[in-house]
Amino acid sequence: MKKPKPIQWLQSVRNHRGVYRFGGPWAQAVLYSVPWINAVILFVLLFFYHERVAISPGIIFDLPPAPLREGSHTGLTALMFAVTQESMSREEALVFFDDERYLVEDDDQMAKLAEQVRKRFNNSSSRDFLLLADKRVKHGDIMRFVNILRNAGVSKVNVAEKPE
Numbered sequence: 001m002k003k004p005k006p007i008q009w010l011q012s013v014r015n016h017r018g019v020y021r022f023g024g025p026w027a028q029a030v031l032y033s034v035p036w037i038n039a040v041i042l043f044v045l046l047f048f049y050h051e052r053v054a055i056s057p058g059i060i061f062d063l064p065p066a067p068l069r070e071g072s073h074t075g076l077t078a079l080m081f082a083v084t085q086e087s088m089s090r091e092e093a094l095v096f097f098d099d100e101r102y103l104v105e106d107d108d109q110m111a112k113l114a115e116q117v118r119k120r121f122n123n124s125s126s127r128d129f130l131l132l133a134d135k136r137v138k139h140g141d142i143m144r145f146v147n148i149l150r151n152a153g154v155s156k157v158n159v160a161e162k163p164e
Helices: 011-015 025-053 107-122 139-151
Strands: 076-085 090-097 100-103 128-133 156-161
Touching: 076 107, 076 139, 090 107, 090 139, 100 107, 107 139, 128 139, 139 156
Parallel strands: 076 128, 128 156
Antiparallel strands: 076 090, 090 100
């Protein structure tokens, strides 16, 4: 019995065996560029989406529709205003609470203030705090004081402008 002779492929077919090519050169160029186009579109979309969702530290305030002086229950009250030191020619924020003065930039004094607030809250049922701040007080000083109050156990802070 004679052995069958293997099929002989053309040289061009042997070089591309197992490779499927669709269409002409233009179709192949488009097909090769599709993953790169998708990557560019995805990068652009993520870039624009990231700009909107950037998380920044801070506290979110839900502002009431009525003026602050219309009525909120006050538990404890502190007065904050800015003073100018003549020797340093810059403003510093001071907090007056329970007839004592606290400098906002001093960590030791802020720790004493937090302890004083904790002691006062142990004796009261309300966890509300009223902060009357002067117009000249920097926003960062108010935020630092609100964070200290939060750590001391205050649940609600009413920030209002100090009446003249």
